[in-house]
Amino acid sequence: MSPSPPPQGPPLPWRIGVKSKRVLTALTALVIAGSGVLVTTPSATAATPLQELVPQPVQIQPHTDITFTLTTDAKIQIATDSARKPAELLASILRPSTGFPLTIADGVTSEGIVLLNNADPKVGQDGYQLDVTPKQVIIRANTTAGHFNGISTLRQLLPPKAEAKTKQAGPWQVPGASILDYPRYQHRGAMLDVARHFFTPDQVKRYIDQIAAFKINYFHLHLSDDQGWRLEIKSWPELTKIGGSTEVGGRKGNLYYTQDQYKDLVAYAQTRGITVIPEFDMPGHTNAALASYAELNCDGKKRPLYTGTDVGFSSLCISKDITYKFIEDVVKEVSAITPGQYFHIGGDEALSTPDADFVKFMNRVLPIVKKYGKTTTGWHEFIKTTKDTSLVPQFWGTETSDANVAAAAQRGNKILMSPANRIYLDMKYNKNTKLGQDWAGLVEVKTAYGWNPGAYLNGVGENSIRGVEAPLWTETLKTSADIEYMAFPRLPVAAELGWSTAASHNWDKFAPRLGAQGPRWKVQGISYYASTQVPWKK
Structure with missing residues (x-):
């Protein structure tokens, strides 16, 4: 089975189709400032993981009609040996909490998490592209470093209990999105x-x-x-x-x-x-x-x-x-x-x-x-x-x-x-x-x-x-x-x-994203300082 293609066309706001209009309706604002894209949610709607990422990615295009669910027979598939160590790290994190075997497979043949090379040149050596489809999460990168960084983002898109050291109840869902990301500094x-x-x-x-x-x-x-x-x-x-x-x-x-x-x-x-x-x-x-x-x-x-x-x-x-x-x-x-x-x-x-x-x-x-x-x-x-x-x-x-x-x-x-x-x-x-x-x-x-x-x-x-x-x-x-x-x-x-x-x-946009890390740190057993300046997510 070939990897599911990512949504076509340039990122928002240059292309606003029917799906994109639904996304904009569901959000209070999609603020584009330079090359940074910040997604904010209306106060009446709970933030999704896409609005809670730290560090903030360069571009996020949500797909509200798509959800990927990780299942017990899913594999972590790699098309390049440079992705093997990142794949092994991801598997070692998710196996205890999900109870899934998460076999690492060479080549792309089935549903699951897919690590590919040949990302958009603009992401450079450390960047990545992440596309969530109904059947696959696809991470593209040009280097091992880029795959590690893409995996860091995927971890935050999964529920906080995915970081647990013991088996937890699912489902293990990832919201639909296309992310293009690379660092400000090397x-x-x-x-x-x-x-x-x-x-x-x-x-x-x-x-x-x-x-x-x-x-x-x-x-x-x-x-x-x-x-x-x-x-x-x-x-x-x-x-x-x-x-x-x-x-x-x-x-x-x-x-x-x-x-x-x-x-x-x-x-x-x-x-x-x-x-x-x-x-x-x-x-x-x-x-x-x-x-x-x-x-x-x-x-x-x-x-x-x-x-x-x-x-x-x-x-x-x-x-x-x-x-x-x-x-x-x-x-x-x-x-x-x-x-x-x-x-x-x-x-x-x-x-x-x-x-x-x-x-x-x-x-x-x-x-x-x-x-x-x-x-x-x-x-x-x-x-x-x-x-x-x-x-x-x-x-x-x-x-x-x-x-x-x-x-x-x-x-x-x-x-x-x-x-x-x-x-x-x-x-x-x-x-x-x-x-x-x-x-x-x-x-x-x-x-x-x-x-x-x-x-x-x-x-x-x-x-x-x-x-x-x-x-x-x-x-x-x-x-x-x-x-x-x-x-x-x-x-x-x-x-x-x-x-x-x-x-x-x-700061006003960063603080809620930082506060959203609290439940994940609790699962990980991190003894953090609960600053009153940060709106901590329960």
């Missing part, structure tokens, strides 16, 4: 700090699962800091034996990942369409390394382990050759087990490193990263030391001006946006929030949403933005529930800012 990231408090591989995988549902495609893992060194480096074993033995608050143990565990995390992320970016902060934020090896200190004496939360007091010894031998060994070992393009060198808050030494340090470190085939990214301070336009500064400041970042953008560098007073997930929501910090301010959900990445920094325009990343620092976070409480609902806010068009940016 980089939609989340960062987890496992240095201040250590999180097990299973806890990290849980967070990876949660961010993958919102089309996040980069996972930045902060693996070293003053309080802990979290990845085995075989040529420098004391880094984990000593530096990985404690954390904020003083808990003791083997608080690190072996290289095999790290490789497993990297592979796990890949099966969810996510690339891992490892970070080893330097030359500051290095007390765990300085406590592990005396020779990394200018005076040749080990530093005591640190379990507090102050910053800016540590520095590798800039003048010693052993420092750069150490860094090269770390970069070499980690790069060999990291397939992604990027290596994050930190570079922030090097307050005890004089500016001249900071420049000298970066002049030696940046070529090391390049030597092992990686592209350097780092907190934005490092970019003042180089004019290499291939490097990616990550802006984390709280002001809307930074001369060094603006100069880098004007040279041609692409900037990753993470302003702390907007999208740091560890900032308190309000003064009564028990977790988190407030040094960058209080960041309620509307505040997190209320900025434009492409028009936030003076001198840094839309074309200079690589994307958006939401960092989560863990000085006050100890459990997965803590992570979830601070990340949700602000992580989906970051996903929306990174994916959806600037023209679709509207």
Whole structure:
């Protein structure tokens, strides 16, 4: 059986036939703004899943006379091997809740979910087309990444109970629609700090699962800091034996990942369409390394382990050759087990490193990263030391001006946006929030949403933005529930800012879509913050 053809003709509003007129009658409005399409419903009518998607797709054309129902004999059919991993992910999510076998089949022969290649070129490398017919849900994409993103949308079109880990009662219905979608930015990231408090591989995988549902495609893992060194480096074993033995608050143990565990995390992320970016902060934020090896200190004496939360007091010894031998060994070992393009060198808050030494340090470190085939990214301070336009500064400041970042953008560098007073997930929501910090301010959900990445920094325009990343620092976070409480609902806010068009940016329309995620998070067991700014769906 051939796949059912999608509805013909260009998307609304250029073609309005009889069916389209029925759609417009049923809706309060179909607002087209630039390339973004927002569908809103009348107050007397309950929203359908098409009006509840996060991030907001570029174009949605509802077909109110069509419903697809997933049945027990349905298959997930793939026409290209590049769709196999996304198909396997979808099957692993839906099998427990539906109880259906959901066999993955090569070729398109029957009813069910169909993953095809050759999507419209306009969707690019990360985009997709999704068409719901009476017999099939068809996802077209040009790459594996596009299929992962299409599957993320399909998950939200199914009932929230589809995310359950135990068998639920059907029916499993998807509303008729044609969706064409692609991201605003190529980089939609989340960062987890496992240095201040250590999180097990299973806890990290849980967070990876949660961010993958919102089309996040980069996972930045902060693996070293003053309080802990979290990845085995075989040529420098004391880094984990000593530096990985404690954390904020003083808990003791083997608080690190072996290289095999790290490789497993990297592979796990890949099966969810996510690339891992490892970070080893330097030359500051290095007390765990300085406590592990005396020779990394200018005076040749080990530093005591640190379990507090102050910053800016540590520095590798800039003048010693052993420092750069150490860094090269770390970069070499980690790069060999990291397939992604990027290596994050930190570079922030090097307050005890004089500016001249900071420049000298970066002049030696940046070529090391390049030597092992990686592209350097780092907190934005490092970019003042180089004019290499291939490097990616990550802006984390709280002001809307930074001369060094603006100069880098004007040279041609692409900037990753993470302003702390907007999208740091560890900032308190309000003064009564028990977790988190407030040094960058209080960041309620509307505040997190209320900025434009492409028009936030003076001198840094839309074309200079690589994307958006939401960092989560863990000085006050100890459990997965803590992570979830601070990340949700602000992580989906970051996903929306990174994916959806600037023209679709509207809090009054976004808030109900965000609130519609609540029932799904309850099914998933996500311990989210129920902000009073959001109209949560019951």
